Amino acid sequence: MRPRLPLYPDHCHPPRHTAVHRWPAEWKLAGAALVLVGIALQPGFSPFWFLPLWAGLIALGRAAGVPFTLVLRRILWLSPLIAGVALAGAWQPAGGPGWQVLTMKSITSLWTVILMAHTTPFPEVLRVLRRLRVPHLLITTLALMHRYLFVLTQEAERMQRARAARTFQPRATRLWRLQASVVARLFIRASERATRIYQAMLARGWS
């Protein structure tokens, strides 16, 4: 079974060797937010806005050492969604912005977010959120989720591989029950792990 989304180990521990990675996360997040809002507010295709932006994004990707193919792969992975709505937009009566503009704006936004995600470690994002006074329950949830995301994903893969090694390829109806039991066991393991984590947090003085 292949995972639905390609997971890269660099999501877990992004390389921190370039200057772009060391920039304060506040700047990067604020810059990305400005760019995204700017793109959203553009009524149509204006070269004075998009050409410098593209040049900046290419330069930033170069400086941060994010391979262009990686960005392209992620955009292609996410594009069926954009294509679907763009296709629906093509039927729209004239008046609004055309679907070509919409597609281009969406891809530029995706590019920005992908670059930001690959140059900003998630703990830094959480630090910024804490500075913005987001409720601590949400931040704790996000932090724990990010920590155990890859652990649980790998656990699910291991369980599926073990299941595949022990059984023949069953009929679809049987396979559904088997896969559902994998999901159920994953939940049980996650809740057992949560109990252990709570005890470990208490032992370290969490309150």
Next chain:
Amino acid sequence: MHIPDNFLDPKTALVTSALAAGAVGLALHRAQRDLPPARVPLLGLGAAFIFAAQMINFPVVAGTSGHLVGGVLVASLLGPAAAVVVMTAVLVVQCFLFADGGVTALGANILNMGVVGAVGGWCAAQAVVRLVPGMAGRVAAVAFGGWFSMVLAAAACACELAASGTVRLSLALPALTGIHALIGLGEGLISALVFSTVARLRPELLSHAAPVSRSGRARDLWTWGLTVSFALAVLLAPWASSWPDGLEKVAEHLGFADRATAHLPAPMPDYSVPGMSHTVLTVALAGVTGTLVVLVLALLLGRWLVRPASGLHAGQPAPQRRTP
């Protein structure tokens, strides 16, 4: 169903973000109040679980495969307030780490899948629980709630896209809800299978889901039911005045429509489809029939999954008796 950037106009993005922020704030407040500290890590682990579970493929016909979304499943396992927090965390991480769903559309995505979908589905599930007592009823409730959550979330998504002028409502609403009424069948089936397996293996995990007292449970249902209704009402508000209704039709027949239109400026240019009210009636009837059919299917599924001592688990006591 993740809306990307630029598919919503600033007005819709702002309104949906405000609604989502309010609902998430309410959920955080309730979770903080009701959740014992020992269960706080379970929110993070639950979010990681949902993310991992979404990667497990379920084969559908002709080589395609579906996966769990999990809002109603997590609401039935952990409670509605926890479900909103968990789904919010999942959507935030999907947005920032994997660029799945736009940053400017994050509020809309949280509103659709985390609030309207998960909590609306949970409310529908609670109604089924009241209708059919016992474990079979709870499994049927999860199945029906899972289906209902997908349809509700798709309808909310269609309203937002149409309010932004990206797609016409007459195209987006039937297409999105129609597709998700089919996808929702899978979602309901997976949710029910997972729920019944957890109930069989670890029934004590389910006892944490809802407040113990009856009045607390009713208050929870009222609060969240009103929240979801309010969100849906705000999303539907732009359309309330532009749908030609029966009165307008009658007015046209009687010949005073031209007088009336002077007083009622339509927010949208009039696209009058002949026999529109008839179409709306047919669609509404089809919707009600479909919902009833899915409800019956869910009840049958609940009966089938919670058979006392089937061949597979012979010797185990029936879960029906263990968790009343």
